[in-house]
Amino acid sequence: MYGQMAYQHFPVSLDQMGAKFEFHELDSGIEIDLGDGISLKTTHNNHPGGGLSYRLDYDGRSCCYITDTEHYPEIDQNLCKFISNAGLVIYDAHFTDEEYPRYVGWGHSTWQEGIKLIETAGANRLVLFHHANFRSDREMEIIEQHAQTRKSTCVAAREGMVINL
Numbered sequence: 378m379y380g381q382m383a384y385q386h387f388p389v390s391l392d393q394m395g396a397k398f399e400f401h402e403l404d405s406g407i408e409i410d411l412g413d414g415i416s417l418k419t420t421h422n423n424h425p426g427g428g429l430s431y432r433l434d435y436d437g438r439s440c441c442y443i444t445d446t447e448h449y450p451e452i453d454q455n456l457c458k459f460i461s462n463a464g465l466v467i468y469d470a471h472f473t474d475e476e477y478p479r480y481v482g483w484g485h486s487t488w489q490e491g492i493k494l495i496e497t498a499g500a501n502r503l504v505l506f507h508h509a510n511f512r513s514d515r516e517m518e519i520i521e522q523h524a525q526t527r528k529s530t531c532v533a534a535r536e537g538m539v540i541n542l
Contacts, residue, residue: 420459422446424484438542444469448490463500470505502530
């Protein structure tokens with residue numbers, strides 16, 4: 378964790394923050410009881426250097442955070458099982474299917490693959506996340522409109538967005 382907060386990634390070091398930090402390494406495939414009936418599960422991402430996706434479950438509701446991951450040519454059955462019947466999936470939609478071939482191996486997916494994944498897994502709502510920095514707000518609105526023609530419960534993440542489960 379300390380390496381991620383090095384100057385080349387972040388301008389303020391952990392030592393300068395004036396707080397005591399305690400880190401716990403997480404691995405793929407674990408389940409943690411966070412108390413108050415909340416559980417956290419993890420699974421690995423298809424991303425250079427690795428990464429984790431997270432699923433939070435509470436009182437019959439669930440939210441999955443699946444970003445910094447690249448889809449495979451076929452639906453990832455491990456990921457499909459991980460998000461099965463989730464109420465909300467926040468998914469890496471950095472590229473479109475048309476753009477993706479130029480970026481294979483970058484560790485990011487498309488909104489079209491996100492829709493395929495949640496439909497296969499029986500998940501409900503999809504939030505497109507991790508937008509490409511070259512995309513304008515208007516372009517994101519157009520992508521959202523296209524996505525909603527395929528899955529009406531799909532939205533593009535926006536600054537300040539609040540979602541109730």
